[in-house]
Structure formats: structure tokens, C-alpha cells
Amino acid sequence: WERIALLKVRPSAGDVKKLGLEFLELANLFVFRKYIDLSLIEEVLRIKEMIRAKVSKKGEKIDLKLGKGGIREIEFIVQAFQVIYGGKYPQIRSKNTVVALKKLFNWGFLNRKEYEELLQSYLFLRKAEHMLQITNFRQTQTFHPESEEAEELAKKMGFRRREDFLRELSKVQEKVNGYFNKFFPVGENRPLSSYTVEELQKFGFKEPEEVKHFIDALLNLKSLSSEERRRIDVMGTKLLKLIYEVPVSKFALKNLILFLETEEGKVFFFSFLSHENLIKLLLYLLSTKEFFLKRFRETPEILDYIFSPELIESPVEKSSVENFFSTAQNLLLTKNTFEVASLLRKRLGRTKIEEFFFEFSSVCEFCTERVYLRESPSFSLFSLGKLGSREMNVNSDLDLLFISREKSEMDFEKALSLVKGLESLGYEVDTRLRPFGEKGELVFTLSYFRKYLSETARTWERLAFTRFRFLIGNFKEEAEEIVKDFLFGKPFNREVLDEILSMRERLEREFPTSILKYAPGGVVDLEFVAYTYQLYSKRWLRNTLETLKALSEEDERFSKGEELYRLIRQAETEKRLFDELVTFGDKIGKLREEIRSFYTEFMKWIALRV
Incomplete structure (x- = not known):
């Protein structure tokens, strides 16, 4: 935007001949590059979207300058052509918009129809702007189409009726906006900064106000240069979609800010900004409440390893961990790297929940x-x-x-x-x-x-x-x-079973709010089933899932035990990682009912056998 602003710079007072000319020379070097610079297109779109978001707050008023198809869109077209191509073709440079349009036509950047329609539209809109300002004797570009102000403006523009003027104005604005979209195809992508709270809510975000707050904080982050902030902003809708897809978007944005405040995080992020799949995985990790950020802060060098395909595709076993440690000679780095790798393997579907637990163990x-x-x-x-x-x-x-x-x-x-x-x-x-x-x-x-x-x-x-x-x-x-x-060695009898049942009831009373662990239908229900079955069957299996599998093999009425255990442990994992039940939500109540029913049925079954 600074390059666009400096297009019209000229010395006005003071040492015009020496200092003024020196500044002009420096400004020209900054504005006009020797190569064709297409990166400006994204910047123009970003600025336009920021203006659009601002104008949309004015309600039904018509904005002759900043509104859709307004003066600013014509100026953007002219200025963008000059900044992009003016370094190679100095003949198209001019501080005057009308003159610049003529030069763009003369040098083949606009055809005759484009030139004439843009010129006539520009003159029409500028005349309307001047007439509006004369009416009120103040600098303004907006008016309400149903107001007396609109009636007076129509007459000054040479129209007998207000409706005729508004109809012609609408045609001009549609024409200008059509050319703007032709030269700057928007597509679906919009700058990140242009999204309002209402639009974020329509996008699907659960907490749009918080998301908007973190977006604003991200785009004003002091640790980033203006160019880095621009690159994030230009990612716009693409980045927003990636953020929306992670389990907890507000954590992803909040932790991204903290991540980019570090030199290691900043270098990594901007080095891989074009690698969508990698950024998607990074945002997933950042969406954990503190799991990833804590490990990254302890050992920033994990970024060198955790996204390695070889690491992600290989099962996490003691032997692979040992091989890594033998080279790294850093136990904390080894632990953090493989814990994060285990989570990524689970996210990418390389492991089931029980395999994730085994790798973590x-x-x-x-x-x-x-x-x-x-x-x-x-x-x-x-x-x-x-x-x-x-x-x-x-x-x-x-x-x-x-x-x-x-x-x-x-x-x-x-x-x-x-x-x-x-x-x-x-x-x-x-x-x-x-x-x-x-x-x-x-x-x-x-x-x-x-x-x-x-x-x-x-x-x-x-x-x-x-x-x-x-x-x-x-x-x-x-x-x-x-x-x-x-x-x-000791008998497993009714007395022992009654003690087990009493213990379970006591845990329920002592931890009533621990819905995933101690409360009825929590993990502990299935763990008590596993403990009890091992003592009853005299099979020392240790692992809860393996025990539930053995139980189902003995009596098929308990065949759901394994899946129930996987689900409640998955819910527990989500709660620990994201501080909320991401995929379960209200369904957790039904799952707990099923687990409690399973527990009750098992205890009745075992009571008949002791």
C-alpha cells in the first residue's frame, strides 16, 4: 500500500530542487521495480476487502468513492498497472488518473472499450462526488438513496428524476466493478483481516468473537514484519479454512501467535507457508491447549524432526526411540519429539487409540x-x-x-x-x-x-x-x-466382590464431577470390570483392553466392552489435549449410560459365579 500511496508524491514546499528531487528519486526506486511485480495484486485485493468490510458498516448508504464500483476501484486498476509494469515501462507513469488511463491505452494495457468506459465512469463518479460535496459544503462521498440529498444530487447531475440518476449510477458502478473483478479476479479467497464476527459465525466458528480477537492480534503481532503480516493476511480464506478444521480454533490461533513470537517458530512457519498439508498438521498441534506449545518451548529443535515422513510412518518403539537418542544425546528432546510424533501418527490414522497409548508408554x-x-x-x-x-x-x-x-x-x-x-x-x-x-x-x-x-x-x-x-x-x-x-493365591469370593463394589461406589461419591473417569459410566467402570475379571479368571493380563477382549471371548454378551473402552479413552484423550470433548459433545451421556449398563451386567454375571 505504501508503493501505491507514493505514486502521487511530489515536492510541495521547502528545498524542492535538491532534497525534493532526491526524495522523488528514492521513492521511484521503491515504487517501480525493474521486474514485473505481480505480488501487488494480492495486496490490492487485501486493501479492497478491508475497505469493503468498512463500507458494509454504513448500511444502505451509497459510497461513491469506496463502495462497490466506486472511484477507488478505478484508481486501483490504474495504480496497480503502473506499480506492476511501471518499472519496465516508464512511459505509463503518471500521477494523474485521467492521464494515466490514456497512457495505459496508448501502450496497449487497455483496449479502446476498456479505456473509454473506465474514463467516462471515472468522470461521472468524480462529478457526482464534487456535486455531493458542493451540496453540503463538506468532504463526503456518501448519501442515502431515499434522501432529499439524493434528489438534489440528481438535479445537479442533469437528471430530472432521482430514480433515473440512481439507475445510471448503478450501471456505472456495475461496469466499474466488472472491470475491477476482471483485472483482479477474487475467487473464493479473501484477506483474513476482512472477516467480521458475523461472517466468522456463518463460517461455522463456535466462538467467533474470540476468533476475531485472535485474528486481529495475529495481524498486529509486533514480532512480525509488515511483509510477514501481509503474507498471513493474503492467505485469507485458505488459512481460515485450515483453522476451522482443527479441533479447537481459538487455541490454534492463540498458540500460533505465541509460536510466531519465537524466532524458530517464525522461520519455520514462513518457510513452509506454501505447504498446506504441513501447515494443517502444525495448526492441529497448536490447537491442543498446551501439549505442543509446552514441548516446543522446552525444545524448539523438535521442528527439525516431528514432520519427517520417516518418523511419522514408523511405529514408535523403544528401539526407534533409542536410535534417535543415541544421535541426539538429549533425553528431553527425545521424549518431546516422540510424544508429538505419536500424536501426529494418531491424527493421520496410523494408529488406533490403544496403539497411541502403547507408543506413549x-x-x-x-x-x-x-x-x-x-x-x-x-x-x-x-x-x-x-x-x-x-x-x-x-x-x-x-x-x-x-x-x-x-x-x-x-x-x-x-x-x-x-x-x-x-x-x-x-x-x-x-x-x-x-x-x-x-x-x-x-x-x-x-x-x-x-x-x-x-x-x-x-x-x-x-x-x-x-x-x-x-x-x-x-x-x-x-x-x-x-x-x-x-x-x-487367595480365594476370590463374594466377600471380595462386595468390597470391590463398595470401593466403586465410594469413588463415585468422592469424585462426582469426574464424568470421564470416576463418575458412573466413566473409565473406572471398565477398569473395575478388568480388575475383577482377572482375579476371577486367574489370568494376569494387566492391559484393560486385552482383558475386555478375553471376557468377550468367554461370553459374547460382553462383546461391546472393547469398543466402549476405546470410545471413553478417546473422549478422555480429547479432554486432556483440547480441554473439551471435540467429537463427542452431548453424545458422551449416551456412552456413559452404555458403559454403566455394561458394568452392571458384568457385576451381576460375576456374582452368579462366586
Whole structure:
């Protein structure tokens, strides 16, 4: 727009002959490029859309200058031809619009019909503008078609009736707008800045006011140059469609602003702006509330890896994570890269929800082992919870047990150091499932573990230990044999079942608002089914989905269990990533009803068998 504005610059006062001419020379170098510069077309369209959005707020008034088919459209046509081609063809340059039109015709840029119609339209519109301003003795270009002002303007323009003038004006404006659209084909794409809140609502955005706020903030971002802001604005409708398609558009825009405030984010974004599929994936990641941005801030260099086709197409396994780490030698970068890669693989349909959990668990297991090896303790490491069953989700805790052969004074310090090492990677470590919980020793011996499970442990611990799994260290078989005896050595009778049912009811009362986990129909319903079935069947499967599969194989009435579990865990994942149920919405109520019905039917089924 500055190049267009400087087309008409001329020295007016002061040192006109020296300083004025020097400025003119500099301005001409800026305005007129030696090459044919077609990039200006997008800029003209962007400015025109901004004007259109502004004019649309004036209601039914006619704007002779800025409105559709107005003076400004003719000026844009003339100015754009001069700026685009004026560097190579200086003969078409002129500060005067009428003269410039003649030159464009003489040099073949306009044919005779185009030249004559644009010239006559320009003279008609400028005369109308002058007559309107004479009427009110003020600078104005707008009037209401039903007003007395319109009547007077019609007479001054030589028309007997207002209707005849308005009809002729409409013809002129339609003609001008037709030429403007011919020289600047708009298509569907519009500048981002031109969209109003109402248009964003029609587009389909749930929170159009917030989206508009973030669009304005993006286009005024101080960390971007004017050229970078223009490039984003010109993307317009294309970018808006990509933003609309992501799970949470307001997060995508908000986080894009934060992303572009960093040098690494800015360089990446503008380097790949023309790669629509890559930008689509980036916006998806940015639409997570904090999952991606947190990892990007910690390790900006993940941008060098996460969009690699090789990484996205390869299953995330401990071996692939180890290969990456052997080169990167940065555990946090390794963790963040493969967690993001796991999410992208899920987004692109490379994995099902249970495979996503397995990949997330594999990354966590590798990181845990690396921290363990760094500390080199004498104790062994075991897991419970979601890591134990290999079903880790975003933000899942790490339930760990530290078991030693013999007591060692160094073990306690090394266990604390191991916990701190994992927390520095962003994990939340929970050690409360150890004997006597927080009151018990952080590191305990194998013999103490055996004695506790055989003499003191309660029923709820039998449920928790169905997920017990060895991670790294020694005496794997011994520890697993102790747990196996604890799980299946004691009878599973009606008393145990009643305790399980009471535990489930207590969790419902204590966490009534946790609709996806503890409330009736939450994840815990199906986990209790899995715990109970393992104790009843004496099959140590650890993994909830595998257990539900085994149950369905025993009795086909429970064949829906696997799918119900996948769905509720998918809902849980959405909530953790996007802070809302993106694909479920109101359907979550029906899903919870089905899960509670499944749970109730299973408990009745098991009650008949104990």
C-alpha cells in the first residue's frame, strides 16, 4: 500500500530542487521495480476487502468513492498497472488518473472499450462526488438513496428524476466493478483481516468473537514484519479454512501467535507457508491447549524432526526411540519429539487409540530406563497404573515402586534423584502405591514386599497390582511370583466382590464431577470390570483392553466392552489435549449410560459365579 500511496508524491514546499528531487528519486526506486511485480495484486485485493468490510458498516448508504464500483476501484486498476509494469515501462507513469488511463491505452494495457468506459465512469463518479460535496459544503462521498440529498444530487447531475440518476449510477458502478473483478479476479479467497464476527459465525466458528480477537492480534503481532503480516493476511480464506478444521480454533490461533513470537517458530512457519498439508498438521498441534506449545518451548529443535515422513510412518518403539537418542544425546528432546510424533501418527490414522497409548508408554519406559541407568541404583524398578498396563495417556502419572534385595543407605537418595530426573522431563511421579503408602519406606526390600502382600495388603491393592510390571533391574521373576501369589493365591469370593463394589461406589461419591473417569459410566467402570475379571479368571493380563477382549471371548454378551473402552479413552484423550470433548459433545451421556449398563451386567454375571 505504501508503493501505491507514493505514486502521487511530489515536492510541495521547502528545498524542492535538491532534497525534493532526491526524495522523488528514492521513492521511484521503491515504487517501480525493474521486474514485473505481480505480488501487488494480492495486496490490492487485501486493501479492497478491508475497505469493503468498512463500507458494509454504513448500511444502505451509497459510497461513491469506496463502495462497490466506486472511484477507488478505478484508481486501483490504474495504480496497480503502473506499480506492476511501471518499472519496465516508464512511459505509463503518471500521477494523474485521467492521464494515466490514456497512457495505459496508448501502450496497449487497455483496449479502446476498456479505456473509454473506465474514463467516462471515472468522470461521472468524480462529478457526482464534487456535486455531493458542493451540496453540503463538506468532504463526503456518501448519501442515502431515499434522501432529499439524493434528489438534489440528481438535479445537479442533469437528471430530472432521482430514480433515473440512481439507475445510471448503478450501471456505472456495475461496469466499474466488472472491470475491477476482471483485472483482479477474487475467487473464493479473501484477506483474513476482512472477516467480521458475523461472517466468522456463518463460517461455522463456535466462538467467533474470540476468533476475531485472535485474528486481529495475529495481524498486529509486533514480532512480525509488515511483509510477514501481509503474507498471513493474503492467505485469507485458505488459512481460515485450515483453522476451522482443527479441533479447537481459538487455541490454534492463540498458540500460533505465541509460536510466531519465537524466532524458530517464525522461520519455520514462513518457510513452509506454501505447504498446506504441513501447515494443517502444525495448526492441529497448536490447537491442543498446551501439549505442543509446552514441548516446543522446552525444545524448539523438535521442528527439525516431528514432520519427517520417516518418523511419522514408523511405529514408535523403544528401539526407534533409542536410535534417535543415541544421535541426539538429549533425553528431553527425545521424549518431546516422540510424544508429538505419536500424536501426529494418531491424527493421520496410523494408529488406533490403544496403539497411541502403547507408543506413549514406550517413550515413557525408555526415558525411565535412561534416568535409572544414569543413577545406577541397587534397587529394581517396577510400575503400576497406566505405565504398568502400557496404556499411558497425555499427562498420565507414573506409578513406580523401588524394590531392593537388601537395604542400602544410598538407595533413598538415588530414588529421590530418579524421581526428580523424571519430573524434570515433565512426568508426575506417584509412589503412594508402595506398602503403607506415603507412610511407608520409599525403597523397600523384596522380603518386606512379600510379607506386606501376604499379611497386610487389602483388596484395593489386589486390584491395583493386576497392573504390576517389571521395568528394569534384577529379580523380575521373584517379584512377579510374589505378586502373582498375592493376586491369585487367595480365594476370590463374594466377600471380595462386595468390597470391590463398595470401593466403586465410594469413588463415585468422592469424585462426582469426574464424568470421564470416576463418575458412573466413566473409565473406572471398565477398569473395575478388568480388575475383577482377572482375579476371577486367574489370568494376569494387566492391559484393560486385552482383558475386555478375553471376557468377550468367554461370553459374547460382553462383546461391546472393547469398543466402549476405546470410545471413553478417546473422549478422555480429547479432554486432556483440547480441554473439551471435540467429537463427542452431548453424545458422551449416551456412552456413559452404555458403559454403566455394561458394568452392571458384568457385576451381576460375576456374582452368579462366586
